[in-house]
Amino acid sequence: MKKTSKLALDGYVWGYLMVAPTIIGLIVLNIVPFFQTIYMSFSKSKAFGAYQFCGLENYIEMFKSPEFWKATWNSIYFCILTVPIGVFLALLVAVLLNAKIKGKTAFRAIYFLPMVVAPAAVAMVWKWIFNTEYGILNSLLGKNIRWLTDPKIVLITCAIVAIWSAIGYDAVLLLSGIQNISRTLYEAADLDGASKVQQFFHITLPMVSPTLFVVLIMRLMSSLKVYDLIYMMVEQSNPALTSAQSLMYLFYRESFVAGNKGYASAIVIWTVLLIGIVTVFQFIGQKKWVNYEV
Amino acid sequence: MKNMKRMAAGLLAAGMAAGLVGCGGGNQSGAAADGNVNLTFQIWDVAQRDGMQAMCDAYTAQHPNVKIEVQVTSWNEYWTKLEAAATSGQMPDIFWMHTNELLKYADNGMLADCSDIVDTSKFSEVSLSNASGSDGTLYAVPKDKDTVGLVYNKEMFDAAGVSYPDESWTWDDLTDASQKIYDATGKYGYMAYGDDQLGYWNFVYQNGGYILNEDKTQAGFTQPATAEAMKFYIGLQQYDWCPDQNYFAETAPGTAFFSEKGAMFFEGDWNILAELQNYPEMQGKWDVAVLPKAPNPVNGDGRATISNGLSYATAANNKNLDTVKDVLKFFGSEEGQRIQGESGAAIPAYIGLEETFLGVFEEYDINMQVFLDMFDYSIQSVNNASRPEWKSKVSDELLKIYAGTVDIDTGLQNMQNIVDAASAG
Numbered sequence: 015m016k017k018t019s020k021l022a023l024d025g026y027v028w029g030y031l032m033v034a035p036t037i038i039g040l041i042v043l044n045i046v047p048f049f050q051t052i053y054m055s056f057s058k059s060k061a062f063g064a065y066q067f068c069g070l071e072n073y074i075e076m077f078k079s080p081e082f083w084k085a086t087w088n089s090i091y092f093c094i095l096t097v098p099i100g101v102f103l104a105l106l107v108a109v110l111l112n113a114k115i116k117g118k119t120a121f122r123a124i125y126f127l128p129m130v131v132a133p134a135a136v137a138m139v140w141k142w143i144f145n146t147e148y149g150i151l152n153s154l155l156g157k158n159i160r161w162l163t164d165p166k167i168v169l170i171t172c173a174i175v176a177i178w179s180a181i182g183y184d185a186v187l188l189l190s191g192i193q194n195i196s197r198t199l200y201e202a203a204d205l206d207g208a209s210k211v212q213q214f215f216h217i218t219l220p221m222v223s224p225t226l227f228v229v230l231i232m233r234l235m236s237s238l239k240v241y242d243l244i245y246m247m248v249e250q251s252n253p254a255l256t257s258a259q260s261l262m263y264l265f266y267r268e269s270f271v272a273g274n275k276g277y278a279s280a281i282v283i284w285t286v287l288l289i290g291i292v293t294v295f296q297f298i299g300q301k302k303w304v305n306y307e308v
Numbered sequence: 309m310k311n312m313k314r315m316a317a318g319l320l321a322a323g324m325a326a327g328l329v330g331c332g333g334g335n336q337s338g339a340a341a342d343g344n345v346n347l348t349f350q351i352w353d354v355a356q357r358d359g360m361q362a363m364c365d366a367y368t369a370q371h372p373n374v375k376i377e378v379q380v381t382s383w384n385e386y387w388t389k390l391e392a393a394a395t396s397g398q399m400p401d402i403f404w405m406h407t408n409e410l411l412k413y414a415d416n417g418m419l420a421d422c423s424d425i426v427d428t429s430k431f432s433e434v435s436l437s438n439a440s441g442s443d444g445t446l447y448a449v450p451k452d453k454d455t456v457g458l459v460y461n462k463e464m465f466d467a468a469g470v471s472y473p474d475e476s477w478t479w480d481d482l483t484d485a486s487q488k489i490y491d492a493t494g495k496y497g498y499m500a501y502g503d504d505q506l507g508y509w510n511f512v513y514q515n516g517g518y519i520l521n522e523d524k525t526q527a528g529f530t531q532p533a534t535a536e537a538m539k540f541y542i543g544l545q546q547y548d549w550c551p552d553q554n555y556f557a558e559t560a561p562g563t564a565f566f567s568e569k570g571a572m573f574f575e576g577d578w579n580i581l582a583e584l585q586n587y588p589e590m591q592g593k594w595d596v597a598v599l600p601k602a603p604n605p606v607n608g609d610g611r612a613t614i615s616n617g618l619s620y621a622t623a624a625n626n627k628n629l630d631t632v633k634d635v636l637k638f639f640g641s642e643e644g645q646r647i648q649g650e651s652g653a654a655i656p657a658y659i660g661l662e663e664t665f666l667g668v669f670e671e672y673d674i675n676m677q678v679f680l681d682m683f684d685y686s687i688q689s690v691n692n693a694s695r696p697e698w699k700s701k702v703s704d705e706l707l708k709i710y711a712g713t714v715d716i717d718t719g720l721q722n723m724q725n726i727v728d729a730a731s732a733g
Binding site for chain 2: 061062063141144145146147148160162163164165248249250251252253254255256267270271272273274
């Protein structure tokens, strides 16, 4: 066996000491509660933190509940609605913001603004815009679309707001990726007579793909975990609630409104698994299109 | 670019762990060594802050060694926060209790017994029940009491040539007037929406039905009197003069009323002052009346209004229990209740002091007296220990009836089953 030298040991001690604040924080705030949640998902919860082990009961009840499957589908549907379009638009905005135009900084600030505004305020304003009777959108369109109460439309409405709020942030990430691309590549392409469109597809897109991948993963995770936006847009007195209720909304209602913390934990574990599976597929899929070579 | 890949993996791990699991915090307080006591007092209504502060100031003026800090937490977070605090044994020293939640806290032994500091002869039976646990013991000091009234737009009544609502009104007058106003002005009449305390509960009890039986173990949704009232109330949205639930999901009835889209809705007395202040251009155009009565009640005289009441409570394991209970005793005394009433915060629960609440309304042209008159036939707000559990489920069921995905008889049966199952424990 190799003996660790005193110097190396000193190094370890200092190393661990240095990372301790972060690690302790992670353990106390994330890792321990994560395992507690797993335990809670196998328990019946009573008021004020009392738990009783009940085996798979919560999961059986959950898988039998149509409300739960509806919420699962709602979360997935929300992802389908927001992620492809949202990331595509963010990329478009990033490319445009990288162009040589006047007032570029102002535009960047404008696109980033939704990120700075509190989600609650965003939802309030959009709710008025979408109001069936008195909203500006219906009055502009001259139609009577029930944006927030028609079960078929309500999630699309939420998706529009979600895309609008996220574009700026994603675009800034992608913009930083684009700006990391060496100018020489474009200069060489210009010399070879490549058009701007060709340059986008053959230089920009492959070179920005690692950032794009990160953005995609983050967006998928946050879409599957969506809660605050839908909570704000679709009140609990809305008849279309079951058509808009995401997994995390259901979790909130079970956990904090009805007080079923055990059952709610089972929903969380299910969501973690769902996100895990989707992400694993993304990591497998990335080999096909993400380019890590310079 | 290799580090990009690592960054992606790192983000994955962090993203999955964070956000999915949360944790709550609590408040800490205590006695200092020098005999000074610092107490925290948690409430949810910012409009009542000054009234509460005035009450605390009156107490601390007599007891200079006590300091009380009034903290306001919004209604939406209040119960999440309080439950987390109770779980970790760090509740505020004094806090408001609501009938929806009181039994859950009282029956689980979270609240200190207050029976020795309340003069029960000074509070009505409804007030005392609103502050009692399932075992009948007082676990809180009654703070205020409220009733629900019929708010109406005088201009719309005038335009339609209908006389204003009064004690003689029945449900039929309510629908007739609504129809006439709709015909004459095109505005909505009575706005009936999916709410319990400000909605169907009143109708159910007027009709002689009940939501929970006497010993609170069983629901009454399938009782004929209850079912009849529920059908009447839910059926109101079928009329042209009443917006449907989709409308109310986007526009609260109060918002519709004060933007002059509708002529009538049910409102609690605790909202009136804020509405007078927030809609100055509407002052003088509207007034309040007692609730209309059931025309053919199965039992009783057809009169009822839901009366809720808040109370002050403290934790059973509070470290300064003696001091805190002395403060609570003051809050429940004539002097404390008078300060609360005169501040316009709420109608004092203390019998004989109700009129103090009217003072702040003198400058407005509104008949607040009707809210006090209705105490004669007020019904205690519906609750039992499992109410937090069934409240949202019953409301979901009501929405399904409104949306037409469930017919009303099935819906009522479902509500019955939900409440019965939850109440059985």
